[in-house]
Amino acid sequence: MRGAVATLTLLRPRTLREALDVLRDDPELVPLAGATDLYVSLNFGTLEGTRFLDLWPLRALRRITEKGDVLSLSLIHI
Amino acid sequence: MHLSVNGVAWELAVHPMKRLLDVLREDCGLTGTKEGCGEGECGACTVLVDDAPVCACLIPVAQVSDCDVRTIEGLGDEHALQRAFMDEVGAQCGICTPGMIMAAVALGPKPTLARIKTGLAGNLCRCTGYEAIYRAVRRAGRA
Numbered sequence: 001m002r003g004a005v006a007t008l009t010l011l012r013p014r015t016l017r018e019a020l021d022v023l024r025d026d027p028e029l030v031p032l033a034g035a036t037d038l039y040v041s042l043n044f045g046t047l048e049g050t051r052f053l054d055l056w057p058l059r060a061l062r063r064i065t066e067k068g069d070v071l072s073l074s075l076i077h078i
Numbered sequence: 079m080h081l082s083v084n085g086v087a088w089e090l091a092v093h094p095m096k097r098l099l100d101v102l103r104e105d106c107g108l109t110g111t112k113e114g115c116g117e118g119e120c121g122a123c124t125v126l127v128d129d130a131p132v133c134a135c136l137i138p139v140a141q142v143s144d145c146d147v148r149t150i151e152g153l154g155d156e157h158a159l160q161r162a163f164m165d166e167v168g169a170q171c172g173i174c175t176p177g178m179i180m181a182a183v184a185l186g187p188k189p190t191l192a193r194i195k196t197g198l199a200g201n202l203c204r205c206t207g208y209e210a211i212y213r214a215v216r217r218a219g220r221a
Contacts, residue, residue: 005095036136040117056141
């Protein structure tokens with residue numbers, strides 16, 4: 001691919017708590033779920049961040065809930 | 079990095095953000111999956127991850143480390159869709175074909191024409207005009 005991934009870092013927290021702690025301690029991290037925008041930006045040379053926090057494995061973020069008239073979509077819904 | 083591809087376990091020393099597409103082609107030697115646009119628009123790189131069709135050009139390999147990845151090579155030459163695409167001339171240049179077939183696999187058995195058109199809407203073909211592709215998928219469904 002046109003962009004190099006060697007300069008990128010991906011942190012993979014095992015729990016939501018761990019993710020929040022890491023993000024608190026390193027606000028430069030960019031949360032990442034699906035990577036569509038990331039790879040498109042990498043190809044165009046417009047990617048700004050180099051350190052990413054992978055939220056994809058976090059089951060706590062995968063839910064769709066309905067409460068009254070409000071439908072809540074989690075960050076990652078499949 | 080542990081990866082299961084077509085039922086085979088791979089242990090690879092690759093960057094976690096290397097695209098699944100590149101890992102399949104360069105590290106696993108499975109070049110059946112093609113890169114069309116690299117932006118998730120054309121569907122040429124469609125593979126199945128836990129039976130769901132995805133664009134391999136948009137997935138960091140780290141995100142599929144616990145998943146079952148299936149590529150066109152995993153179908154084998156005698157799969158009904160492979161035979162149907164040949165019989166109906168559903169491929170001309172062939173670049174879109176692996177992704178098209180993998181997306182068709184995800185449609186399940188005996189899809190209707192409407193379901194085929196919707197299910198393959200993310201797979202672009204510049205050669206066939208799609209009718210032969212639709213015939214092939216329907217033919218495979220009847221096999």
